[in-house]
Amino acid sequence: MWIERKALAAEIPAAAALDTRQLCELLASLGFPVDGVASREGTDVLDVDITANRGDAMSHRGMAREVAAKLRQPLAPLAPPPVAEGAPQVPVRLESPACPLYATALLSLGTGGTPADAQAFLRALDASAKGLPAVDASNELLHRYGHPTHAFDADRIQGAVSVRWAISGEKLVTLDGVTRTLLAQDLVIADEAGPIALAGVMGGDGTKVTEATRRVLLESAWFDPKTVRATARRHSLHTDASHRFGRGADPAMATVARDLLVDRLRTWAGATLEGAWTAGALPAHASSVTLSEAMLVRVAGEPLTLAEAAEALTRLGCVVKAGSDTLTVQPPTWRHDMAIPDDLAEEVLRLRGYEHIPSVLPPLEGPPQRLSPDYRLRQALARRLAHLGFHQTVTYGFISPEADAAFAAPDNAPEGRTLVNPLGQEYSVLRGTLLSSLKDAAEQNLRQGAREVRLFEVAPTYISGPKGPGERFTLGLAWGGTQGGEDYLSPARPVREADLRGIARDLGLAALPEVRALGEGLFGFEVPVADLPRPGERIVPAFRPFSRFPSVERDLSLLVDLGQPYEALAAAMRAALPAEVLQDLRCVDVFRHKSLPEGRQAWLMRLRFQADRTLVGSEVDGWMASALAAAEALGAKIRA
């Protein structure tokens, strides 16, 4: 909200002594940070950030109240010449509890326009002056005192006025020229022909004040905040009035604002008052709140006294009654955010200044909890992959249906993971796979000239279920381009599927995941993080005896068919050997050459045996024979 410095000083004269910077700091210390300062109409205008709970501060007067309380300085008096009330000239019926109070006046307009200084004030606030005194005065009062008012063209109102719920389907053309179809939850001002204004939000076009207007009917009411908020939202109609009524206006200001408006129309436009009257009465005052010393001291963290608290709250306009160890506090009519003792404690601290809050570390009351195994596993996994040369990515959790379908499991129906209001089709499905996102990032890197791309992401993927999508932390990995060749020891070669299987093996996955071709020379796989081996929960695992006897290593060179799956052969060989002595079995070399029989390759298998005794050559020979026999059963032959 814009606050003009001179207009603020008119409400709190002591503010004139502060320069703009000091004023900004003062407002920030009260909870109203200044986002920027503009220079308009020869004065500094402050863009003040006002939180949603402080509707009372949304005016120069409201801001002045805060400054006055902080500086312990008086506000300028607010005393318009009182308007004598009489019998209603137009009957006003309040038919809904959402409008308990409606002050009004009927005036005949004379000649004259909006004074230059009032126009300049409005322009400084980035509001336009219409040159119509009734409109400009209402607008000026809103910014100066915070209470929205409205002026109708009295000659265009038919019969009695009522404040009532709309009849569903009723139409109203609002001031912005838009035809609104109303709902039964919308509160309206109506005459006998139908709605003439959306209560607290915007006036109607049919009764608006124009240059031809001779008589005006003023409205200065109080509307229920929830009702106004709902109507503003329903019709996407957020106005200066709806902001203030929606956050809670000051009911005590309704008649004051009416009197101020009458006074301005008399002086600006030579208007004569035909009558003033009020329907309804002030809504019930918020009940008082009790603040105990214990609560005050607990929140403040230092021995503040109730007397200090009472003094601060009084400065904010509260009526305070002191008990033996409590205060009973009646908040002022303009504050709707002092409902519980915590609110009062905050007010005391705020006025005192948060800079006085002491700094204390809270005592430990229980032993710290451990980091969960899942969390630690993911941290370790990310570090491990980074050390293996992979870059961690962060990509959006929603992707296009096509990107999802390319890699997500076929039984993971996208319908259960689709957003009703996505940013666009390309961000509409909670992803069932990380591979599409990794593919995009990898291809982008390759297009940008990367020689090799190594990416991984650890993030949830979503699985449709009857109660909504389940989430499963998933590791996705992509690797492509040219590997090696960056130094004289490693030859350059394209990244191959086998490289990814090697990573999967290195991570300790029991079953190797399916490696997918993501693009030209680009591969990837994904696995649930839960499939990775977990770190043991014991701080030091239980002791397992190991053999100190020497191990025996033997090589076996086999001729096997091209296309023979390695895992099958290795498993068959392992199965043929006593598990307690076989320490390791692996393929250490692959040889393919035209000197070998057509369709065959040579694998050099290395086996290591160990036991709780020194092994004898003959028993190792026996095991090697069994291993060979198992390989032969799968079509392998010993290579001479």
Place this chain on the structure above:
Amino acid sequence: MDHLLPAEILEADRAFPVALAACADLDALLRLKGAYVGREGSHAARLMDLLKAAPKEQKRDLGAAINGLKQGWEEGLKARQTELEAAKKNLNALASSWDPALPPPVPARGALHPLNRLMDRLVEVFRPLGFHVEEGPEVETEAHNFDGLNIPEDHPAKASSDTFYLAAHPELLLRTHTSPVQVRTLLRVAPDLQKLGGIRFLAPGRVYRKDEIDPTHSPMFHQVEGMLVGHDIGMQHLKGTLEYALRALFGPHTEIRLRPSYFPFVEPGCEVDVSCPLCDAKGCRVCKGSGWVEILGAGLLHPNVLKYAGIDPEEWSGWAFGMGVERMAMMLSQTPDLRLFFENDQRFLGAMGGLD
């Protein structure tokens, strides 16, 4: 004579030297050889078909052109083959006898994502104060995301213009902050709170808001939530903890400043500024000359938040804070565009993320 040759062959010939140089090993060279001079389907094979079909009077010129091309390709291939074979031998020789005068080969380096790195760091900073990590799902209920946090039923954040909802499950949404982890954790620990001696945790995670993608907005971003519940917890404890943590993060001379603010789930609420870590509070572009930068929002837990979880606010009290990870990362790194964090360019990741 070139006018007799098809344009794509001429293009292939122009591309040949680059393709040849790009062959990093003999396998690649073999593939290139196949594509240019192989027996079937190669450029050379196509040219031979062309020659056969050509009118008699063109045959001589065309034949000469074709021979020129083929010869060029074959010579190139042969030279590269010799080179690669020599390189392989050289490689083997270097591998078997190490020359300590040469630079050592350096393994490839990866990197953690800068956002993850920053979140890890925050966890590290709070660990010694007894904080652990709590997590929650990204798909949340309205109850956990809003109601349990004292957010009024008609709050604008609930609108579908601000929050993503699921089509098949109207009650489910993508969490708009990490605060629902507060609600879940409090509900879970409420029965054991006495035995645990209260609770204190951080909740790092991804959150979603319906913002268009631009240099300062993203529909997905990260937050770190912090929460502490204990006996007689007041604003002094919030200030004390944040001062400790932010000094651990930015250095021992760091100052913090609390300013009143409002969030529905805390009372009193505040914004926390930290003395500008980039200019030592002397005033710079980042702190707009003020010496302070806003770093997080915080406050004492609103009694309704404790009550929702079945915890007696007369006995227990606490504080919470929430911090935007991207905002902080951008401020600290001076990254000009938020989108860079989600593009995942290896040059950015390598320079920004690194490894601790």
